[in-house]
Amino acid sequence: MSRLKIKRLQSGGVITTYACVSRCGHCLYNCGPHRARDYMDGKQAEAIFRRIAGLGCHSVHIGGGEPLLDLKKLTGVLAAARRVGVGIEYVETNSAWFADPDQADRVLNRLMEAGASTLLVSISPFHNATIPFARVRGVIAACRRTGMQVFPWVNAFVRDLDRLGDDCSHSMAEFEAGFGPDYLARIPDRYWIHLGGRALETFRDVYRGHTAVHVLEQAPLSCARALSDTSHFHIDLYGNYVPGLCAGLAFDMQDLGQILPDGKYPLLDRLATAGIRGLYEWVAREFGYTPQRDGYLNHCDLCTDIRRFLVRVDRKRFHELAPLGFYAEPARE
Ligand code: SF4
Ligand code: SF4
Structure with a gap:
């Protein structure tokens, strides 16, 4: 029986936590408020970055869960990357943490001091089920003021979110009432969705199932x-290597190589x-x-x-x- 061997890592990220204020319908890793509030610490981050660099990958993204759930620990992760010499491509955020412009500027300045230069800002109807779009806008405006680069993911939904109103969250039922009953079914044409994790349940009624x-x-x-x-690998806060897009499967990062x-x-x-x-x-x-x-x-x-x-x-x-x-x-x- 020939077993798996991962010799090199191409492109990926670290999962700092599985906790999140949102419980998005498409979330591959089943993140949400119900998950443990565990967060990657600086020592573990350094060990992970060393392992990643040793396997030929010299820059990663920082994801979750919501990395900004713990700003202090996030800056510790960024500092660990800097010590090891691993570049940070971007930090993902859902923007739920936005309170006001001054606070957002302070947060972004701290992230930039710690070594982040780009924020991937999530924009989708799934996120909007919990997070008012005004907060996302607030974070993007703060990026412009502070010089943090923004990677909006994705702009295609901005018009819909605007039409429903940015001051509160909206359920999928509201999107369907506003834009047609097939709104959910059309999302995969507009946005990359991997049919794994929570997306399986969300799209179960949309696509025809087949017998086992x-x-x-x-x-x-x-x-x-x-x-x-290894073009989209992840290593999480517990030292699990998550292969490909196979969420829920993992092996010890010490067994890489x-x-x-x-x-x-x-x-x-x-x-x-x-x-x-x-x-x-x-x-x-x-x-x-x-x-x-x-x-x-x-x-x-x-x-x-x-x-x-x-x-x-x-x-x-x-x-x-x-x-x-x-x-x-x-x-x-
Ligand atoms: S914001 Fe991101 S991590 Fe949180 S539930 Fe949504 S997709 Fe998952
Ligand atoms: S191991 Fe195979 S069947 Fe299982 S999630 Fe990964 S690709 Fe899909």
């Missing part, structure tokens, strides 16, 4: 490619060598798994379902089902 048998027939024979894709140790990650071994079919057959045989729903959106939906099942059966058994907070998200029936 059909999904298994259509699935790739191996997930090695997806798992070894070598073939994954024999027997330590049996689920990843199966996914890498025999794909979702291999995982399905093994979990059905060993644990009596049967598909928990009638329709699946894709093979990653089925993979997530199998992993949820395994967490219910024995939450501590599989190292790669991490962080466990990902699975605290209730699946919709």
Whole structure:
């Protein structure tokens, strides 16, 4: 059985926390107010940046969760990057922290002193379910005043958010009432959405599901490619390396750079060598798994379902089902 080996890292970021004031419908990592308020500390950040640099990647983004939930710790992470010589491409934010222009200027000045030069500012109807657009505007205006560069993600929704009003939050039902009942269904044409994490539940009624048998027939024979894709990797505050876009799967960052140790990650071994079919057959045989729903959106939906099942059966058994907070998200029936 040939196991996974990540030799080099191309492009990615660090997840400073999984906590967030928002609980966006598209969030790949199932972040939200229900997640632990744990935050990456400077020492851990330094170890992570050293590992990333040692594998050939010399600049990253800072993400979450919401990195600005703890400004002091965020500046500690930025300082660690500076010590190690890893560049910061941008810091992500949802702007919920905005209170007034002076406060926003102070926050941004502290970030710039610590080494940040660009803020990725999230703009979407999902974020707007919790965060009034006026706060996003306030942060963008503060960027202009202080000289922080802005990376708006994405401007395509500004007109819609304006029309509904920027002084309060708006539910998806309000967007559908204002712009048509297919508003949610049209979002993936306007905005990159990966159908994983919470997006699976949000889009479950939008896309036609397929039976597990059909999904298994259509699935790739191996997930090695997806798992070894390092063009969008993440390492989180617990030292988990999150491969590709496979949220809820992880391995210890100390195991990067070598073939994954024999027997330590049996689920990843199966996914890498025999794909979702291999995982399905093994979990059905060993644990009596049967598909928990009638329709699946894709093979990653089925993979997530199998992993949820395994967490219910024995939450501590599989190292790669991490962080466990990902699975605290209730699946919709
Ligand atoms: S997408 Fe960003 S703002 Fe939304 S819940 Fe996830 S981490 Fe929070
Ligand atoms: S099926 Fe699982 S391992 Fe394979 S790409 Fe999807 S989430 Fe990743």
